[in-house]
Amino acid sequence: MNQRTLEERIIDQYEMSSPFVDDNLNKSNRQPLLLINENSNSYLSNNSLIKSPAFNGTFNSGSIDYGYALLNQFDEGEEIAGNRNGFIVQYSDSTNIFHMFYQRLPVFLPNSIVMLIWKAIIAGIILLYFFVVPITVSYSSGVWIFANKTKMIIDGLCFIFLVLDIILEFLTAFYEHGNLITDKTRIAYKYLSLNFILDLVATLAFGVQSFINDDSINLILLLFFLKYPSLIKIDYLFEEATLLHRTLRTIYNLGKIIVLLQFCFLIFSCIFFVIGYACVQAGHNSWLLNDGNFGVILDLNPGFQFFFSYYFGLGTMTTTMGYGDITPLNVFECLWCLGGIFFAVFIFQVNVNSLFKIMEEFNVHPIKIFKKRIAVNKFMSSKQVPQIVQERVRRYLNEHWYEEGTRDLLLEQEVFTELAPEIKEELFYNSYGKMFNLIPFMSKTFSTEFLRSLSIKIEEISYAQNEIIFLDNVDYLLDDYSIYFIDYGQILIFANTGEQRPFWIKQLGQQEYFGEWSFLTGRPRLASASSISYSRLYKLKREVFMDILGSFQDDFEKYWMIRDKLVYSNGFKIINSLCWNCEQDSHYASKCPVTHYYPQMNKLLKYNIEDEQQRNQYYRKKKQRWHTLKQQISQSQQIESQIQKSQNQEIQVEQIRNQTQQQQQQAQPQKNIKQFDKPYQFKHYFPQYNYHKIQAFKNEKAIKKITNIRISAMYIPNTAYRQTKQSAIFVWPKQS
Template sequence: MDNTKVHPSVIMEKNQKTLKSMHQSRKDSKISPTMKVKEERYLKKLSMISEQEEKWWEVRFLFHPESGARMIWDILILAFIIYQSLSVPYFICFNDIPSDLTNGFEFLMNICFIFDILVTFNTGFYIKGTLVMNRKEIIKDYIKFWLWMDIIASMPYSWFVGSIFGGDSSSNAYNAPKVLRLMRIFRFLKVLRLLRLAKLKKILMKIEDYIASNTLANIFVFGKLLALVFFIAHWTACLWFFIGDQGSDIHPVTWITNINLQNSSVLEKYITSLYWAFTTMSTVGYGDITPFTVTEKIYAMMTMIMASGVFAFTIGSIGALVSKANAVENAYREQAVAVNRYMKRKCLPNDLQFRVRRYLDYVWENKKKNKMDEKQVLILLSEPLRDEIYSHIHGVVIKFCKIFEKFEANFISQLARTLINETFAPGDNIIEEGEMSDKMYFIMTGKVIIYHGFTKSMIQELGEKQHFGEISFFTSNPRCASVKCTDFVDVLGLTRLNFNCLVGKFPEASEILEGLIKNCEKGDFTSLDISCYLCEEIGHYATKCKLLMVNLDQEETRNKWLHERNEQNSKLVNNKDVETPKFNRKIRKIKANPRYCGRNVVGIPRENLLLSQAYPEISETPEPVVMESSTGDSVDCVRNVTVRPIYSELYLNSEESISPRGDAEGKNPREAVFRLSLIKKKLLYDPTPSVRMSKPFSRTSIIH
């Protein structure tokens, strides 16, 4: 099927042919009721097409007044107007003959001015804030006033003057004094070109509307003031020289002849005149250039009166700009000093003080850029304009959230008005894991990180036009993760209270919300379009992901680990397959060394050998002297004392045998004291008591 557009005139021609055939059939035969109906339909269709053709002609090839092409064209016309405002007084007053290049440029400029009339015929305009894009209305409005002014200002007056006087500037007739005076009179017609200066303010206001920076706005205002002063000085200088030049034909002495300026170059004449204009406008003059004729004195007085007003206006405007900037800086400085004094009085940590200063600097910079709060701007506007602004600013962020794709456009536009602007500093936690909250956030500028609260491990980084906090917002569950700012962040907050109030006004939105909540209660977060930041699967969030493996219950973790270890170590074993272990190591028998056979070793029974039998090399064996002791029924008493040889002098301390019964007087039993000495392989008995027996002998005692 062909979708090419057909011009309405072509369709109209076809319909006219069909109407002619219908009229011919009416003449040939009688008209039937069906033919009447068809004819009426065709007539209605034809009238509609004619209306469409008329509208098509009225709307087609029209320029929007705020379009970029129209803006560029206005800037070009502005440059031509500025050039004319400088060149026209100069060439009229200083009688300077323009060069061929200047004439060519003026010819091009005249063509552009004529073309500007055609462009204005096809450019829409505003009536009480309403855009009119109808060609008929545009023509009516343009013919009322601006068309005639543009025609007068666009007339090529230099061509007329040249055609009247022959156009040859080198001829003697052209340079005759009377002809020159007449030409000067006709040249004053060029002043009519300055009528375009009335459009200058309109163009400057349109350019100023596009400036959004406060610095650029101040520069633009300052530039306008300087341009105003220079234009006034330029026109004053041109007229001052023109009065002196014309007065030289009548008066013998003028300000020009007084300083011998009549034979100087045109450039020197212009600089001298401009010098007098600036000195007169700024001060009362230095006295080096003074008026002589009455006309010059009257003009000088008028210039002083006018210059005083211009000078006062200029200085006042510049002072207002400077004082306005200083007022803003002073307010910020006072606020900073007050905050610093408060923090020092409360003894806040240095790190916290630094963060507070950074936050205030950020807020202050935004305040300097915006100048007016958003609420103050929106109060000035109508309700429909507010809705459009909210939809454009906040609605763009909401459209990036796929949760709200199911909601209707009217609901989204109303939802955009409920969002609240909030600003956070670097390091601020917007939400904490485990807290209860009823907000979700949309990021306008800045970046945040989502991290696990217990392990402090980062899960994901979010940037502009992204959102977070939707799980707790729709499920009323505690926060499942924490969110921290990495830099200054501007967010839009949506509270559950505002959302529920708005949902109550839209039945379709309430049904969609109920479906979302039911799915979330079942553990299915697919309807919220939540995807895991780790495995990128839809339906669960990162803290519940299997890849994360974080268990905060230590007891549960320990029991799980023990269970897994026991399962790994336990095996099903058949008893028939179990064999007795075979030890390759032989069981050694304990053999007592004969040398140390006299020692009482625990667990090894031995016979009481004589000393001569244990040590055959000893020939003389003294009999052990044992004092009488009351052993009684003591289990630990020792009846036989085994004596073994010692290589050096040995004091054998026997243990004291204490009878449990004892004497009637409570004294200890008798003591057995002996000393054995081995000298030259002989045992000598020394009856001198050396050591007192303090403990009874036992079978487990070891004699050293």
């Protein structure tokens, strides 16, 4: 197979003609098509060649509906830049330094803590100048004469922050159809098409007026209100951030109402001053010329003019009537006051309604708990429940309601039913499924697809203080052999000895698990468990586990491998379970040899039973089935070994006999003693005195017997190996 064939196969593998891959593939492999890579420069439509470090193939975009295909080594959170008509955006092959520098910059998540802090600063600047701009436009720059230098410094810093915010918008990811988009090209394209022009115009208008001290161009500051869409976007981020915090959410909503009311008062005051000033310029009587309690207001500096106009606006819009110290003196001023009063009635009604809803939402959980407490107490009082039991029920419910907070479990289940199956599976895997990452034998053994399917079946259950979860050595309690994971709380593992005080084994805390032995083997519990304090556990039933396991063949085989090791090989190391007596993983504590006597049967049998078996000694004839050279050699070796053995025995017997004769001769009177030469001495050398002539050193009978045996062994007639079919049948010899 050459290189060209390999390339063609790769291209065919990624040739797409439908929104989804072949239906024979696992459903979990269907994920959004992620093709945008920050290092790639261009993408073409209609069977274009896609080249990137992780992908090299063709892609048919003509029939893709927002692109679904196999996820193949692409960056998570990025998806194809296209619409539902199959159009794919073409990006220019820009090779300038700015583009390369931009591609190297990091991407910020929109809901990260750093971005929330930054957006809070930007929101504060926008709100500040939403109040400053109307004052400056209406009363001229002289209104800030008391802090002119300070205002210039603040304006310069705020302008720098606004420019940096525009730059960061090109580096902030966004969500589209639930997917996080981190591609810088798509981020820039979306920002340029939505809010970039508005932010740029508002920032430039703010900068021009801040650095050019000319009241004739103050009207340009009104363009700063184009930042309102950005303020709405920031408001949405903070609503999501405070969604789970009831107190912070209430304070934030109340703050928005107060800011809105103050802005309405400010706008009413500024327009009321502008109308009065225009009437003065036209020669009409006005509240600015009236010599009232404060003198002629027109003669005061702009700061006091703003203060008294705001005072009149606040009093008019809140109480719908003034105190008479400042009054409208012409038709235009009266019309504006009537319009302000009408608007104040409307805006107050809306805000009062919003305020009522905010407070109701803040108190909805305490009210619900109060109703539940009344219902439970009424039931216990009507049924005449003992006071001790009533107090126990109240304690448990109070602790349960406090720990659960504002969660509504029934409402949660109702919302979950509205989710699509794949999204629901993803949600449960990233919430309840986190327990699998903390259980080594689950995360290292089973596949991700199997664990995703299991995560939907996980139950959340709470236990009060000193409540029994399961017991060992008890038959009357039904146990489903579940595995438990501790979300929070403390669990006691103990041995049920039947005594009043249980045998304490160990204590488990947050993010630990127990019950894995019975969960994997299906056998009774080896220990008991109870809650030390109020605890919330995640529970996975063995029955549910086995039902889902049948759909995954590889995981099914891995499970039975683990179970067999636990049951037959005592492989407790697989589940990281140690004996709490000797801290070994070869046995459980109930069978620990340190605290229990377990006899070693093999050693006892070997010690008590002799190896030699008493059997009847007789010759057992072994028939040969066929003739081979190997058999002849083995027979000869056996005969020689027998001969050698018999010779050794006879020699030993002869030596004993000689020693006996010598002792007898020494005991008799020494007569005719023959002297023999010592080594290397030849004083008495005679042939008749040599050793081979002495009868004591010669056994002619034994020598003759050995010689005859050797001759018979070497002479084996041919007829001895002739066999028939009947004689070739092996027959066991009968034992006597």
